[in-house]
Amino acid sequence: MNALDELTESFSRLPGIGKKSAARIASHLLKTDSSFNIRFSNQILSLQERIKPCSICGAWTEEDPCPICSDIARDKTILCVVEQPQDVATIESSHEFHGLFHVLGGVISPLEGITPDKLRISQLLERVKLGVIKEVIIATNPTVEGDTTALFIQRVLQDTQVVVTRLASGLPAGGDLEYADRLTLARSFQGRVKI
């Protein structure tokens, strides 16, 4: 196996990249400007060293606390709970939310051995007990595990001062009734709003 085949093999192990795409990318890197390859290779090598979880919210960051936790302009009374660090970037890109985040690091899934103590739920309770937070929005995915986790967190927080809410679930904007699955349709009926 030569250098080109080895690199193709590595690319094909990345999520969403098949064998043909991997070969195409490897060929591209062979012909591209070498300064790009030097920079790209260095970015991969230094990634895990430079990015760490924020000690407060658990999001990925280069500085600790992360830029969101240390931003004085953010609303500190409202907290959005997400499953994964990458969910923070997704919500940030919507510009819909201006509070703080809390990353769980997964969802409760007994079959995969993920029990509540493996998630950052006790840290969430500690943050809530400081008394500043007024509302906790649970933004776990609308899946069985995401719903179970949301319910579990609601129970954990029920003796505190906060209001616990959940992101609305229903038909996606621009979607089509014809393509909606049964569960999505059921949820859009249950969550119907007066117009």
Added chain:
Amino acid sequence: MNALDELTESFSRLPGIGKKSAARIASHLLKTDSSFNIRFSNQILSLQERIKPCSICGAWTEEDPCPICSDIARDKTILCVVEQPQDVATIESSHEFHGLFHVLGGVISPLEGITPDKLRISQLLERVKLGVIKEVIIATNPTVEGDTTALFIQRVLQDTQVVVTRLASGLPAGGDLEYADRLTLARSFQGRVKI
């Protein structure tokens, strides 16, 4: 822009990778085993150093001459002319051809400033003049530029001893008449064979 965003940006500059896939891959590399990242980063860094064009056929190789040119079991009387180095791997994977290759390094395209002297056509003529080659199969793509280049090569070689052939063009195997474009249909009529 933090290390994760920088890496995402680099991935999104690769062919066939959009912004969302790039972010997904960067997150994956953050969580993956660090030994993979070290190896992967090194493969990218050393690629252009390790892979060079073969001095005989122009294919990408680590050793010069390449394993195909130096394989004594290959048929040295038949030569397959391709546009790009990656075409060699495509044809090799079909196991249909057992001769030698010649990589042009592109196709004639006056609009893009690619004139015949920019391609490895004079080297092809030199190889043919050695007298060992009996047939030259032109395997440029069935496009306007590929056809023009094939015709040009046929003219260059017409005073030599070799037979010049072109890969058949027509309906792809497993394809459907309904989805064939006009040009492909026209070519499949022109190239029809007696059964």
